[in-house]
Amino acid sequence: MTAGSTIFALSSGAAPSAIGVVRVSGPQAGAALTALAGRLPQPRRASLARLRDGVGAPIDQALVLWFPGPDTATGEDLAELHCHGGRAVIAAVEEALAALPGLRRAEPGEFTRRAFANGRIDLAEAEGLADLLSAETELQRAAALANAGGALSRQVEDWRTRVLVLSAEVEGVLDFSDEEDAAGLPECFTWNIGALAEELGEWLARPRSERLGEGFRVVLAGPPNAGKSTLFNALIESEAAITSPIAGTTRDVIERSVALGGAAFTFADTAGLRVVEEGASTDEIEAIGIGRARGELTRADLVLWLGAPDEAPPGAWKI
Numbered sequence: 001m002t003a004g005s006t007i008f009a010l011s012s013g014a015a016p017s018a019i020g021v022v023r024v025s026g027p028q029a030g031a032a033l034t035a036l037a038g039r040l041p042q043p044r045r046a047s048l049a050r051l052r053d054g055v056g057a058p059i060d061q062a063l064v065l066w067f068p069g070p071d072t073a074t075g076e077d078l079a080e081l082h083c084h085g086g087r088a089v090i091a092a093v094e095e096a097l098a099a100l101p102g103l104r105r106a107e108p109g110e111f112t113r114r115a116f117a118n119g120r121i122d123l124a125e126a127e128g129l130a131d132l133l134s135a136e137t138e139l140q141r142a143a144a145l146a147n148a149g150g151a152l153s154r155q156v157e158d159w160r161t162r163v164l165v166l167s168a169e170v171e172g173v174l175d176f177s178d179e180e181d182a183a184g185l186p187e188c189f190t191w192n193i194g195a196l197a198e199e200l201g202e203w204l205a206r207p208r209s210e211r212l213g214e215g216f217r218v219v220l221a222g223p224p225n226a227g228k229s230t231l232f233n234a235l236i237e238s239e240a241a242i243t244s245p246i247a248g249t250t251r252d253v254i255e256r257s258v259a260l261g262g263a264a265f266t267f268a269d270t271a272g273l274r275v276v277e278e279g280a281s282t283d284e285i286e287a288i289g290i291g292r293a294r295g296e297l298t299r300a301d302l303v304l305w306l307g308a309p310d311e312a313p314p315g316a317w318k319i
Helices: 029-039 087-098 109-117 123-134 138-148 151-175 189-205 207-216 227-235 284-299
Strands: 006-010 019-026 047-052 058-067 079-084 103-105 214-222 254-260 263-269 302-305
Touching: 006 087, 006 109, 006 123, 019 029, 019 087, 019 109, 029 047, 029 058, 029 087, 047 087, 058 087, 058 227, 079 087, 087 103, 109 123, 123 138, 123 151, 123 214, 138 151, 138 263, 151 189, 227 254, 227 263, 227 302
Parallel strands: 006 103, 214 263, 214 302
Antiparallel strands: 006 019, 019 079, 047 058, 058 079, 254 263
């Protein structure tokens, strides 16, 4: 358990809300709960209490919970006050806590940091928790929940154990190689190494978790007047890009982020790409748009090329 001050913070959504949960963690958590609620409730059982400030003035009627450490979310003594979620109520509760000796407002991420320092979570679970709080799509939520629950940590530990077993087998053969009856490596050794290498390769080939958070970047490219803007509007379900039968309508890059099938995507509509022959007259604005479109191709996770189905993109080797 980490030594130091006792911290508190609003752990639920920003006020106003129906319920506001104020969490207190540290060696003075029990004393703080007793000071506001007048008593320490039975551990891990919700109890109704009238909260009062330091001079005895009523603050709110709330459900209070007491979790003695170290078997808590932070590994320390922990108290929770489930109050009404009005701004004035939360402010009064925080003011009463701040007035108590040894208590201070928590810094951003400090509850998670204490949980990590006390061995309640590892770094992968801490990352998963942060990702879960910021998840906006179903895929983000599912991946973050798995990491927060220790799925990645358990997988890494399994790999570590298998590597140690394989290493021990090799060391055993080397240590006793000078003995006449020494056994060699088992027949399955090579297969086991190959299976582990293949499994690690599959994991490393998966999209990085950052891609789930940032979204997959899809660039719509093709020659002028190929229907890129029409498809772009259909994908984002909005008339964000101007469409016209006149070629070269799109001059700049237009981006929109949407969630499709539980995944985050950023679609980019670009100017029509074409090869300008040497000596041919060009529109300066169009040339700038083509340059920006080419730049978008290098940033894309996926390029959707719109063009004639029976031929390669014109001048593809130059584009």
